[in-house]
Amino acid sequence: MATIYEVATEAGVSPKTAARILAGGVKRSKNRESVLQAASKLGYVRNQQAATLRSGRSNVIGVVVPGITNPAYTRFVQVLHEAFLLEGYHIFLTSNFGRTDEQVHALNTLQTYLVDAVIINSAENEMDPASEKILETFISKTKPVIIAGNIQTSLPVDRIIIQNQDAVTKAVSYLAKTGKKRIAFLGGPKEHYAIRERYDGYRDGISQSGLTEDPALVSFGTLSMEDARNRVGDLLRDRNNLPDAIVAGNDLLAYGVIRRCAELNIRVPEDVAVVGFDDLDFSRFCTPSLSTLRQPKERIASECVQQILKRIKSNSIKDPTQLFYEPELIIRESA
Amino acid sequence: MATIYEVATEAGVSPKTAARILAGGVKRSKNRESVLQAASKLGYVRNQQAATLRSGRSNVIGVVVPGITNPAYTRFVQVLHEAFLLEGYHIFLTSNFGRTDEQVHALNTLQTYLVDAVIINSAENEMDPASEKILETFISKTKPVIIAGNIQTSLPVDRIIIQNQDAVTKAVSYLAKTGKKRIAFLGGPKEHYAIRERYDGYRDGISQSGLTEDPALVSFGTLSMEDARNRVGDLLRDRNNLPDAIVAGNDLLAYGVIRRCAELNIRVPEDVAVVGFDDLDFSRFCTPSLSTLRQPKERIASECVQQILKRIKSNSIKDPTQLFYEPELIIRESA
DNA sequence: ATGAAAGCGCTAACAT
DNA sequence: ATGTTAGCGCTTTCAT
Numbered sequence: 001m002a003t004i005y006e007v008a009t010e011a012g013v014s015p016k017t018a019a020r021i022l023a024g025g026v027k028r029s030k031n032r033e034s035v036l037q038a039a040s041k042l043g044y045v046r047n048q049q050a051a052t053l054r055s056g057r058s059n060v061i062g063v064v065v066p067g068i069t070n071p072a073y074t075r076f077v078q079v080l081h082e083a084f085l086l087e088g089y090h091i092f093l094t095s096n097f098g099r100t101d102e103q104v105h106a107l108n109t110l111q112t113y114l115v116d117a118v119i120i121n122s123a124e125n126e127m128d129p130a131s132e133k134i135l136e137t138f139i140s141k142t143k144p145v146i147i148a149g150n151i152q153t154s155l156p157v158d159r160i161i162i163q164n165q166d167a168v169t170k171a172v173s174y175l176a177k178t179g180k181k182r183i184a185f186l187g188g189p190k191e192h193y194a195i196r197e198r199y200d201g202y203r204d205g206i207s208q209s210g211l212t213e214d215p216a217l218v219s220f221g222t223l224s225m226e227d228a229r230n231r232v233g234d235l236l237r238d239r240n241n242l243p244d245a246i247v248a249g250n251d252l253l254a255y256g257v258i259r260r261c262a263e264l265n266i267r268v269p270e271d272v273a274v275v276g277f278d279d280l281d282f283s284r285f286c287t288p289s290l291s292t293l294r295q296p297k298e299r300i301a302s303e304c305v306q307q308i309l310k311r312i313k314s315n316s317i318k319d320p321t322q323l324f325y326e327p328e329l330i331i332r333e334s335a
Numbered sequence: 336m337a338t339i340y341e342v343a344t345e346a347g348v349s350p351k352t353a354a355r356i357l358a359g360g361v362k363r364s365k366n367r368e369s370v371l372q373a374a375s376k377l378g379y380v381r382n383q384q385a386a387t388l389r390s391g392r393s394n395v396i397g398v399v400v401p402g403i404t405n406p407a408y409t410r411f412v413q414v415l416h417e418a419f420l421l422e423g424y425h426i427f428l429t430s431n432f433g434r435t436d437e438q439v440h441a442l443n444t445l446q447t448y449l450v451d452a453v454i455i456n457s458a459e460n461e462m463d464p465a466s467e468k469i470l471e472t473f474i475s476k477t478k479p480v481i482i483a484g485n486i487q488t489s490l491p492v493d494r495i496i497i498q499n500q501d502a503v504t505k506a507v508s509y510l511a512k513t514g515k516k517r518i519a520f521l522g523g524p525k526e527h528y529a530i531r532e533r534y535d536g537y538r539d540g541i542s543q544s545g546l547t548e549d550p551a552l553v554s555f556g557t558l559s560m561e562d563a564r565n566r567v568g569d570l571l572r573d574r575n576n577l578p579d580a581i582v583a584g585n586d587l588l589a590y591g592v593i594r595r596c597a598e599l600n601i602r603v604p605e606d607v608a609v610v611g612f613d614d615l616d617f618s619r620f621c622t623p624s625l626s627t628l629r630q631p632k633e634r635i636a637s638e639c640v641q642q643i644l645k646r647i648k649s650n651s652i653k654d655p656t657q658l659f660y661e662p663e664l665i666i667r668e669s670a
Numbered sequence: 671a672t673g674a675a676a677g678c679g680c681t682a683a684c685a686t
Numbered sequence: 687a688t689g690t691t692a693g694c695g696c697t698t699t700c701a702t
Contacts, residue, residue, distance in 0.1 A: 004681095016689060019680070019681065020687090046680085047388070047679050052680090054693080058384070068428075075404070108380070141336075225616070225617075259620045282590065285564070358697095382696065676698085680694090683692085684691085685691100
């Protein structure tokens with residue numbers, strides 16, 4: 001593999017001159033043409049590891065999500081990927097598998113590979129002390145960290161916070177206003193922070209609407225469609241006393257609910273209305289199309305990109321910011 | 336950041352001893368405990384860039400897919416991610432955005448970051464000569480390359496090939512056997528290799544079933560649900576002469592078709608049967624659930640992992656292999 | 671099993 | 687704008 005020295009020799013300039021031209025830093029130079037030609041002729045490919053080792057900058061942004069293929073995060077990841085690419089950065093995707101200990105691993109890896117910044121988007125977990133410690137070393141090196149998620153931490157990092165609770169309250173109020181009285185909540189794991197917030201929003205909505213909470217109408221479990229499909233059977237057991245509406249912890253769970261309703265010949269929304277959370281791509285296309293609380297994942301991702309680039313360019317991570325987003329209630333066919 | 340020298344000094348051994356112990360190469364050594372303790376005390380984190388620069392190995396596997404969040408590839412990517420993680424490797428995901436020129440970029444990036452191997456999973460493109468050239472340099476450095484996709488190339492790399500054509504023929508024959516006569520094909524872009532193969536399979540199926548192809552029953556366009564939903568309107572215009580069945584280029588397109596049928600009060604499968612391709616997670620849960628050709632993405636991904644690890648360990652990329660997979664026809668409610 | 675020294679390819683710092 | 691020198695932190699020789 002040709003090195004920058006060979007390119008420099010070929011072009012008859014010093015290594016530094018070649019390096020600067022190849023980095024795009026110098027635009028008009030009498031050597032520009034000859035250097036580029038030499039590089040092309042020798043098939044020069046920059047060794048990014050060497051550059052990173054020397055400069056401390058890798059042009060890679062570390063990203064932590066619950067699952068690198070979780071559909072609730074793919075839009076987010078895609079926006080990051082494309083926006084950073086335009087600025088010459090790449091993303092290094094890691095997964096915390098919805099577990100705090102795996103998040104420690106993920107952050108460790110990012111540290112090992114010298115990423116220039118870290119973006120954590122995980123509404124699902126508390127923060128492990130070991131994770132906080134690693135993030136502190138990023139902070140101490142003036143590397144930007146953004147947490148997009150409602151994890152509790154006192155770290156001085158930029159935050160983007162989704163108002164889960166208010167959003168679900170809004171949805172429940174809407175259902176109550178349209179005459180629903182027996183409104184159920186089908187959540188995910190009780191430990192999940194976002195699910196707990198959504199449950200709290202559900203309870204607020206119930207009480208604000210002058211209804212009383214019925215424990216028989218609340219269900220917790222895992223986050224899979226399959227599990228939702230199975231669990232909702234309990235809520236639908238008594239055909240003479242169905243819930244009017246089911247608020248699901250997210251869209252995937254809502255799909256499971258709708259599927260089970262179809263299997264039981266329960267009409268959505270005539271017999272039971274269903275509301276999700278996320279607004280996945282598919283929610284507009286399923287039948288019935290899903291009413292849901294839309295998370296502006298694209299906007300949140302853009303916000304992350306802007307903020308990271310700003311912080312990298314100014315080389316400052318002072319005065320952490322907080323941004324709040326309240327999901328929008330989108331009414332389609334299912335409610 | 337503590338270096339290995341500081342750890343060695345703290346532990347009272349030479350840098351090399353510390354390095355070996357921290358790399359896990361030595362298990363019983365009188366110095367083991369003291370080195371690990373020193374590392375922990377100093378908060379040592381290995382600098383992977385330095386290690387990579389020196390050794391030429393990064394422990395990173397480069398992966399190219401059409402879109403890093405394309406649902407047809409997420410299972411594949413997830414299996415790679417988790418399986419490689421267990422072996423101490425990380426994946427560097429890049430996207431070719433379904434375009435040959437972007438694939439050149441992606442491969443260039445992987446080269447720059449010194450990945451240890453490359454996995455390309457893209458059924459959608461021809462191979463750019465520039466891409467082939469980059470892959471040749473990987474090959475010349477004995478770095479394994481796997482192409483999982485039906486791209487035409489004479490490069491001596493491991494291949495995994497999906498038998499698109501035979502699979503669709505199988506689906507069409509099934510539809511014909513169940514009495515369908517007017518069978519339509521709703522594809523994606525004509526240029527897409529996989530779509531062309533599926534179209535060829537459709538034509539084979541039609542003629543093998545003693546039917547005649549009707550150009551009015553064939554549609555090409557983009558790969559989005561939205562576009563499928565719009566395009567299928569043409570096929571469904573004449574309510575007195577509907578197609579009996581529609582074979583979609585993939586599951587996402589099938590979802591668009593089913594959605595439009597619902598909007599037009601056309602019953603699936605009673606009025607029109609629908610068959611997809613891929614078997615995305617959601618296809619079991621939508622209503623009606625989708626009959627489709629299942630690609631064994633998980634098995635293909637495992638195959639890639641095994642093959643890559645074998646090649647890395649043996650440090651040989653001789654005698655490229657070819658594996659063929661024929662998708663399985665899964666009959667659910669939609670056909 | 672351990673140690674000493676060299677060097678991977680690049681860029682920062684300083685000099686011109 | 688360009689050249690020179692040194693060194694980022696690790697692993698690979700080669701020695702003991």
